Amino acid sequence: MGKYKMSVGLSVLDSLGINLYSNAAAVLSELVANAYDADATSVDIEWKQGESVLVRDDGNGMSVDDMNNRFLMVGYRKRDEANEGHVSPRFGRAFMGRKGIGKLSVFSIADVVTVYSTKDGETNAFRIDADDLKARINSGHEYEPQEVTEVPEGYDSQGTVLELTSLRTKRADLTATALRKRLARRFDVLDQTPPTEGGFSIVINGNRLNWLDRQELKSLQFIWEFGDDKIPDSALPHNVARFPLNGVIDEAREWFVRGWFGTAKQPTDLTRDEEAGSLKNIIVLARKRPIQEGIIEKLDFSRVFGNYVTGQIEADFLDDDALEDIATSDRQRLIEDDERVVALRDFLRKAFVSASETWSNHRPKKEVLDVLTRYPKLQEWVDGLAEYQRDSAKAMLGTIASLDFESGSEGHRKDLFRSGILAFARVGLRKATAELDSLSRMTAEDLLALLGRQAEYEAGLWVDILRSRIEAIDQFQNLSDANEKEKVLQRHLFEHLWLLDASWERAAGSQRIEQSLKKVARDDFGLGADEMEERGRIDIRYATTGGKHIIVELKRYNVKPDIDDLRNQGGRYAVALKEVLVKEGNSNPDIEVVFVIGEFPKVVTKTLMTDGEYTNSLLAQINGRIVYYDQLIANALKQYEEYLDASEDARNLDALLDSITAQPGAASSEDGGPADK
Template identity: 45%
Template sequence: MTESNISSQEIVPDAVDTANRYRMTVDLNVLDHLGINLYSNIAAVLTEAVANAWDADAENVEITIDPDGKWIKIVDDGIGMDVADMNDKYLRVGYRRREEDDPYGRTTAKGRRVMGRKGLGKLSLFSIADQIDVQSSKNGQAHGLRMSVEGIKASVQRKEPHYSPDALPVDDIDVEKGTKIVLKEIKRQRLARGAAALRMRLARRFSVIGELYQFKISIDGQPVTTDDRGDLRITQFLWTMGDFEPEATSIPKVLEQEKLPNRFDGWEASWNVDGWIGTARTPKQLDSEDTGNLNGIVVFARGRLFHENILDKLNDGRLYTKYLTGQIEADFLDDDDLADIATSDRQRVQEDDPRYAALLAFLRSRLGEVERRWSEWRRKHEVKDAQETSPALKEWFESLPEGFRKSAESLIAKLSALPVDDQEDRKLLYQHGILAFERMRIRGSAEELVESVHNVDKLLAVLADRDALEASLYRDIVKSRLDAIKDFQGLVDEDAKERVLQQYLFEHLWLLDPSWERATGSEIIESRLLSDGVIVEDLTEKERLGRVDIAYRTNAGKHIIVELKKAGRKMKLLELQEQGQTYVDKLKKILLVQGETTPNIEVVFVIGKHVEDEKDNPDRVKASMAAISQGSRIVHYDSLIAGAENSYSEYLEHSKTLDRLGSIVDRL
């Protein structure tokens, strides 16, 4: 027989029992991973002890913390354990009560749905203590034991198959009913912030606290209540599901409330979600030193924490999520007949399970409804509060056309939703928001601004738009022109007009002609005109010529000489013509040296009193000015001001609105 013809069965010795050939053993080292290093905080550890008390039908669980942090004591009045129960159930790692305990594995004698499942919770105590004393009394018989990390490690070193805790001395046993656990040699870094914080954290880990469930928890003599959760009492808007109905005293700040469907059509009959989702008025209210951040949705199953914050798994980055808090109950996640999807520390779940996926889909759908209603309620109440706080803001709303008010309200509501704590900063936010809204309204994109408030990149793109920027700059330019015009308005005294006009005219030649807004000077030509006597600095000479001042400017290839005459000086037409011709002749000589042979020159005389022939023979006046150079002319103080007002009449009208808006913004 060749080697290739030998079957695998033929090479197995007959003496070997293949049925018992292999075996799996569990080393005590596993305790390091399952207990000592599994849990990270005291609240998570005590949750396991409290859950065991619930499963033992206890009505009271009393937790006492040594002021010096040396020990923690947990006492319940449940059914207790005898020695057999202690060995077979409590000390047996991995004891599965729901499958192995008949008849009370799934439902206790009092009808409670059992919380425990993996049989690992008792090991969590080693996460915060190196020594654990357990006493229990059942049917009048009390006993107790002591476990220690040191003892477990010694058994591991000796390679023993099991760990044997020490029996407590009879004199040390004082429990009369239920179970007493004393944690000693506390790891101080796990004690967190103390009893007050622990009370709030435990309150957020159980939904079966209080008279309704005949289950009371106390810490240092103070009861743990649903109010300790700290979330409902700061909730502004509330959405409830299923049978959850809060008492009015527990929701003092709720302004709006709505009921949401608690299941999807097509779900199994036993699947539903009870509880509530709420939003705070500001994100800061959700940041608690004692409980940590309340910005999340806690998931319970069978009355205890199943998922610390499922909101993180929804991947919803919209602003409203920063205001969310809530607690929901989804018992179908912990169905007796289906796989256990809780992680070992029972604070998260296996995310690939269909039940978990169904819950995520349900929450996404419901939160979509929450977001839409939140925006509506937020606009309603925040705008109302803002108007009550600032009458100027109310005035702004009322000044808007009806079609823009809803968008404006949305803007203020969204701005109020931004996480800004300082009220002065919020006022500044409103001011900039109003100005931006008005600017965008003019160009028909106010709604775009409102929609961009919470998208920084989009908002910057909107505000940096070239047209919007140009409109803003144009307003700044024209505002300076309005300041000049307003300075002239109402002036009767000629000397006063003269002073004001002198102040503005040579730097703002748009007063003479709106197209001259970019007129500039030339230091070289001005110096030559000065040396040739056209521009004079001697006050006596200015008086002789009847001048206030003279200036040279250029604009778009045109050379402009402007002479401002004293308002009270009566000028003769011939006098003006002679002076103007002199200016032109001298300027032409200067420009010829620079290579300009046919310059375009205008001379403008600004005077207070009319010259002869202006009324009776205007053609003569026009011809005399044309003789100086084409485009030269006489302008009067009053007509100059009136012309400027007329050129900017439309903007003057808009300025009244802007002035009113400025007043509103300043008074915010």
């Protein structure tokens, strides 16, 4: 024995084996890679969740010497010229394995591993127990795996069988379906190349992995593909949009990229599959297996587009035998400052920028097709527009449809559709007018078309107002308590004079005139604010309609005012307002005074007239009238309901907006999967 010796510590086994991988899919990837490098045409995985794993391939197999000098040698570098070189002997495959430590990964999920291998008709087998291995390492001795002499039936076929038992439950607690989905994303071996030509298949519990196991493909709306190799149409949704990209990074150095990246309809489509894990990343492959688990976050790309992206990029130049090995031990990351990695990041960033612009232009157009299918009333609305407006309307609907909302917030999108339709009506009217102004000759047909559109747009603008007003009136009507009615009505009535009359609007300069009228009240009554409040609420609003000037005075709901007081008060207001208007140049203004009260006023003066006749005669002197709180609610509700019932245009648009709020019909493009072929 020489003077010096080198030993492998237990920490190496922990770092490069037991703790190197945290999930079963990564461990199985190493065994699949070994089978591929051994010129296997198939690797079969029997996955019994929580019990055992059997990995069987039909590759070259190993002799006892191969087992000792290759498999059992930690750090065996098969790509060295002195060992196996750069490609497999039978099919000339570029080797996936490089570091010679992946075999230790099995101890991440199992404590006992038994290896059976048959080469040239001879079967040899051994078993490794992790506890025994650790004990021998701690004692400073070499470890000798236990020889297995009894070979189970069927284990003596050409190739290698690995049996993993005493599983580590936490890391191996994965369903077979989940394993399929995760392995399908980790290898570019899903083509149908015949075995005789080097084809390679991965089989789990008797079923071969195929494109349908790629869950992220089912969610794609758009896909960008590098190079000539394309994903089969049958693996993609039937209406996916495809765009080609140049995959050349540096032709002189033969740095090329293959593969694809794509966008889902919504970001949540890439996170909803618990079995497949998060799909919102781009895996980088080299030699058909992962070398970087995710690269999106390395691209310094902050556009919204990045939230919708998934993909798989193949860059074999990252694992060139003639260049330095830049993959970390677990093959999940790359040395970031290597020029190859920098070049790939720069290249993908530029591809993302270009794709995001394409996406922004095409996505609304694609979304609108789905929207018009889901909401037939919207299609009817678009069809009813002037031809020159339809593309703009579709663009608006598509933009709203493509907005991303958090889960449970889809009602906001429907609100935007409603608002967008009404806004489009206003913009459309202005555009139509501008076009008509540009005509060299105005015809009756042109004018009628404009008037027809104007009526439609006005109906559209009014319908939401009418609906909200009716809802407000309904709420007022449902208030049975008198004090509640007073509190609610007095709070809203002054700012919403439409409750009194649909045609009333606040006049320009209303606040100034209202202050003038209140000054008249204070001067005439000679009372302070508190005393005025005790006498009865003095609240004044001023409005106009059709040339008429209207004074609105509210009294408390439960106050029964004297009719003589009302007449005198209203007369003062009318005279004061006339003085204000005459100064402004209106020599003969039409003035009306409206009192809003809770019940019929008191009549103290004794006359031969009835109380009603006397009240009417007094109010006629000042062109005044009384409106009761309960009456104005009922009248307003009836007025607006009659308007809706009478207006065909309003009813049509009302039905359209209702259809957006309601649940969409059965027709939907969200079929979520590839077309049946």
